[in-house]
Amino acid sequence: ASPNGAAAATASGPAVDTSAAKAEIDKAKALATFTAPGPAFDVSKAQGKTIVNVSLNSTVPFNQIVDAAMGEAGKEAGVKVVQFTNQGQVSQWIQGVQSGIAQKADAIVLEGSPDPKLLGPQLAAAKAAGIPVISTHLYDESYVETAKKEQPNIAAFVDAHHYRAGTLMADYAIMNSGGHVNAYFVTSNEVQPAAGIAKAFKDELAAKCPATCKAEIVNIPISDWATKVATQVQTALLKDPSINYVVPVFDGMTSFLTTGITQAGKTGSVKIVAYNGTASVMKMIQDKNLVVAEVGEPLEWLGWANMDQVLRVLTGTEPVASEKTPLRVFDSTNVDEAGKPVNQKDGYGDPNQFKDGYRTLWGLK
Amino acid sequence: MSAPDDTKDSTATKDVKNSRSSKANRLDLVQRVALPFAWLLLIVGFGIANPSVFLTAATFQTMLGSQAVLLVLTLALIVPLTAGDYDLSVAGVLTLSAMMVAILNVQHGWPIWAAVLAALAMALVVGLVNGLIMVYFGIESLIVTLGMGTLLTGITLWASDSATISGISQGLVEYVIVKRFAGISLAFFYAIALCAVLWWVLEYTSIGRRLLFVGRGRSVSKLSGVRVGRVRVGALMGSSVLAALAGVLYAGTSGGADPSSGSSLLLPAFAAAFLGATSIMPGRFNPWGTAIAVYFLVTGITGLQLMGVQSYVQQLFYGGALLVAVALSQLARGRVPLDNG
Amino acid sequence: MSAPDDTKDSTATKDVKNSRSSKANRLDLVQRVALPFAWLLLIVGFGIANPSVFLTAATFQTMLGSQAVLLVLTLALIVPLTAGDYDLSVAGVLTLSAMMVAILNVQHGWPIWAAVLAALAMALVVGLVNGLIMVYFGIESLIVTLGMGTLLTGITLWASDSATISGISQGLVEYVIVKRFAGISLAFFYAIALCAVLWWVLEYTSIGRRLLFVGRGRSVSKLSGVRVGRVRVGALMGSSVLAALAGVLYAGTSGGADPSSGSSLLLPAFAAAFLGATSIMPGRFNPWGTAIAVYFLVTGITGLQLMGVQSYVQQLFYGGALLVAVALSQLARGRVPLDNG
Amino acid sequence: MPDVLEIEGLAKTFGGVKALQGVDLTVRAGEIHGLLGQNGSGKSTLIKVLAGFHQPDPGGRLRVNGQEVSLPLAPGEYKSLGMRFVHQDLGLIPSLTVLENLFLDELATEASVAIPWKQWRGRARTLMQRYGVELNPSKLVSDLRPVERALLAIVRAVATAPSNGLLVLDEPTVFLPQDDTQMLFDVTRNVAGTGTGVLFVSHDLEEVKQLTDRFTVFRDGRVVGSGATADHTREQIVRLIVGHDLEAVSHRSAAQLAASPPAATVTGARGGLVAEASLVVHRGEVLGVTGLSGSGFEDLPYLMFGASSAEAGRIEIGSATTELRRQNPTKAFKQGLALVPADRPRDGAILSLSVLDNVSMQTLPTYQRGPFLRRRKMQEETRKVLSTFDVRPSDPTLPCSSLSGGNQQKVLMAKWLQTRPTVLMVHEPTQGVDVGAREEIFSVLRSATAEGMGVLCASSDHEQLALICDRVLIFRQGLIVAELTGDQISKERLSELSYAVQDPSKDLAS
Ligand SMILES: Nc1ncnc2c1ncn2[C@@H]1O[C@H](COP(=O)(O)OP(=O)(O)OP(=O)(O)O)[C@@H](O)[C@H]1O
Ligand SMILES: Nc1ncnc2c1ncn2[C@@H]1O[C@H](COP(=O)(O)OP(=O)(O)OP(=O)(O)O)[C@@H](O)[C@H]1O
Ligand SMILES: [Mg+2]
């Protein structure tokens, strides 16, 4: 698979100009540099405060790394981060928030997207107890303004760039295929941002190559991934043999996609582009095994970004609208920067760069 | 929290008051209180390890209040278990019930009581259908309710369009989780009240006894004039209704409903039901034993969570505690096979 | 599940058909072939609805090739089910086995055969521990294996650091899913070969018969010189090993392992086991019936997927087909209660 | 006074089996009516129709106390019709307590929302006292001995039997020792004295002669005769039941036992109710062990077989010696022991499996050829065995549950005799077996001993022991207190020795 878009054009139809997509991808493949999300402030007022961190699911590496980074950042700022470890059950989040209220924490963080919709009464109780709650990495940057209205009990949000990831996946497929994308996009709509990511993907195809690109979107709940995704993909490939990209809304689904593609005997013609930057999926780029590109996020950076917003809340500083965490596109040309074997934390340049950025911002340096 | 003395006597399965051996009596007592005792030990242990956080009223209040849904779901299970049947559709009923309350209340503007009634009616129908298929076709409850559970999941996905729905009337939320008594959410007291009701039904009504008879000896019961089919259908209807109540509590606790989460409660509920059958009235599924089992497990998990241990340790505790607790209680019991009805 | 009790009961109630009457013989045949026939109907139905896509070799090849893991996991279940025990830890064993193969092969560079052997050894130990706890303490298999399953989940999380691991040696992947015979992945043939072996064991060896004896009458078997404890422990070891093989296939099919997905296969496996017990040898858990049940269900799902229906319709089909298939086959059988061993 | 029960043209078909065909039966008020017939002749089926358990074929009529009652009866309807039952397998739930079982009927149909457990406990105690039964109400029925279970079932039925109702006793005496049988008879007569009709099923013609006023005989689901008991001789009744005359042969061998070598030697066995027992079973002999219930004789075979745990003692078979503490059924079977237990549904037969499966449990390995079991051969052999033992129906593929109790017993005898054991131990071998089949079982045992097998027969049926045993050991309080051989053995002598309370040492001398 050549990243050079023009090459594939002859086989599948009229040549399409893919330079715009390529430009986007090239930009996204580069290393990001730290940009201050907002004005500097003094964190010393937050010294000695305690926050309770309730993550989506402590058995997921994404949350583990972010949680650890939050702990690290908290330590530097003199804030105690109490982790409420859980297995992703709603009753456990509820308990986590309640335990935060009971411990009279100074703030509660819903890290990596526990859905506030299922915590209505608890968030109200937190607000009543004067404890601010910060929701992170759930709503796309474009949705945060709406979310503020929907969730009045949440003091601040840390936005995510989910939709942009959808756009980037589409761009990569366009560039990679020379503008002839027939994508099969598997989403899990019970997760808040999923539908938006799918839409962003589809919109980008419509914008960049309306005549030659299309995508079919199907919904499979996460609880059915193990039993349904493989057969679903496999039958889709049977039904429409011209499908050349299979896209998971979250890359945790990738192994089931692989099974389906292999079983359908389509390993030669189908590729995967994915979002989340999970180590095992990045490794598949290195192995040249179906996955051609991954949109990843610097997880430690996310942790620090979370803490930036939290510290702003703790110190009474106005929360920022966007934490400006970056996305990076990995393909075979740059995936080795993430280590071999891939370490999910790595691949985003020197972590001290953004850490120093935040330290400066917080007046610690 | 335990049954009055005379009940214990009248229904205990072991050689209670066996005049010949006081040793047996002592063993029996040991086994009855083994689980409550283990629970106490856990509390003491975590108290020592983490006094400032664990040994606070707030921790206990949260612990007690947060498991009402699981407790009610487990109560739902023990009704058919007593009658010798499994109900795997309770998780599906819970999810659909919560979802119905959310959809009817939030999207269609029904008052909360009407939405709750609709959910209960749905549960009655589900239980009835489960039961009729089981009895009429002579199919095992396990497979009927497995099929029904899957069907309900499909219906939930369809009705909710796979989305989480929030914004349920404050009224419900208020009376489930916001209002407190002694610092504990009302949900806990509802669950305990259901325990008491179920205990009364199982111990002091002929319907409860018939459940037990049918569970322990189907053809003897039939010979004695028990309408076995009706009792089994009734048990499944009872479990469905209790599961729907658990769903209402779920909706009240989280102020919304999502299309999938009920299923993760099924195995913990079975674990609690079986663990509960080792205590208070060993060898029988019983509501108070169940309550203790639920709170024993949740105390362990909460203690570990408050200590911030890794998630896998919690899993290890859960599995390990289940095995060890049941094994110890069996040792105390002289390794008599547990009778699950 | 108090299997012996159950058996006793069913004796009196069963209006057993008499093999002397030819009508009964016909009914019996009807029931044996009801499920295969339903399968055929499905195929014809989807063939008419969607001939160009459904009625292609490729569709059948993928359908057959894709369910090997589920089929082997279901075979794992029917071994202890025949002996009257439940094994809920098979899902945990499957996950841990796949994870061990992945970790040992990818992270520690073991050759694939060594990693597979290690996984099988783990399974033997798990089965043995399950069995010993069950027999020594006299605890129900359901609760022992529930606890063990949770424990294994914890161990898997710990060993894998909760991460999905990919990049298993191409060798395994090659021989599981890439290589084909008659266009069908080898995994299918492995699963069918296991069916044949299990069928032989259950029908034509004294060990298989003893499993059945123990399942149907524990005390009779004991008095007839069957070492009941050993047979039950053996059954759990057998199920663990089969589950580990399912795990190896899983690793081979997906080229990696994730720490959680095995658990979602548990309920489908139970559904297939019970559905399979309505066919070929009605009333007994049997491998060929199981295989047919698995492929019946997947045919329905695939047909619906090809027609592009939504996910929830598939759920509805799954639940509905399970209920209808079992109900019809019971009707054909004169509604004799299925004996779950 | 109208008849308490009138049945006309009752029929019941199971699949193809006609269990009852056009049965007419009348039970008068205050009479004790014997219901007789071979195994599988439909007695229990009739009773289960009355209990509302089976639905009869359409067409039959039922009148209770002159009132027409429409069939089928609803479950539990029997109660309001004044009927009470002791069912053939007693109708108890083993995993529940005595108290719960005692009030089973009451709880099964009545509506109560505040069960007065304490009061019931008191009532239970009074009841037990009235019938002289000592049972702890909190005890599990599964922990009771068979006698105690039978007593419980009887007390339950009798205690609430209404006057001018119907009391049905389906083989109530099989578990009862002599003295309890007498007690049951007294109680039954009392009940009948109040105007209640009693339907009494038994294979023991002595009992029938002693207790009943009239009788009805079934054969193959039809009534083949009825009449006043006093007007018929034992032989006449037997002819009605079996369909032909039975030759009155003595089964006892004249073999010189001292000369035949020991098949098994037990020394110092202790465990269960056995305090200490040493004995020898010779080749070719039928050795009986008996005593009152609770005297320990019933535990002996189980100790020897390793089915219940022993505290001490040794067993020697051929050259092999085993500590009884380490004995287990697998070992015992390999040593050449076989045990046909008394509790058939629990320990004897797997009712949900086919006759073939049951019969071939031990012989499986002999049908192994290469990797396969020769199933057709198994079926042929089993068919042969079944016809040898006259099991009806003789189709090996039928589930065991569809055979009548007596036929199940024959299947079990077949199962064990096939294995050609050195010592066959039988516990109440003819319990619930009709007179014809009983003779067949005796002659099977006899011919087995002719080939050199030793038989140990534990039984409280002294008549049976007198008929078949070459030697009998009598137990009292866990000890062997007497031994009778050859012509010394008689029913009367056995009963006398079982009850005697004099110094044990004297008996041994006799
Ligand atoms: N549930 C059943 N299903 C099929 N056949 C049955 C069933 N119950 C009884 N039978 C058959 O009906 C016939 C009558 O059986 P029943 O139990 O009434 O005999 P019985 O006279 O009580 O014999 P016994 O003296 O041995 O107890 C037998 O042939 C038996 O095999
Ligand atoms: N339980 C069963 N269910 C279905 N079919 C069976 C079953 N057992 C055997 N068969 C079939 O019955 C046929 C006869 O097989 P069987 O094993 O009885 O032969 P056999 O007479 O024992 O052979 P041999 O005596 O040479 O060993 C075979 O086709 C076999 O597949
Ligand atoms: Mg009978």
Ligand SMILES: [Mg+2]
């Ligand atoms: Mg009988």
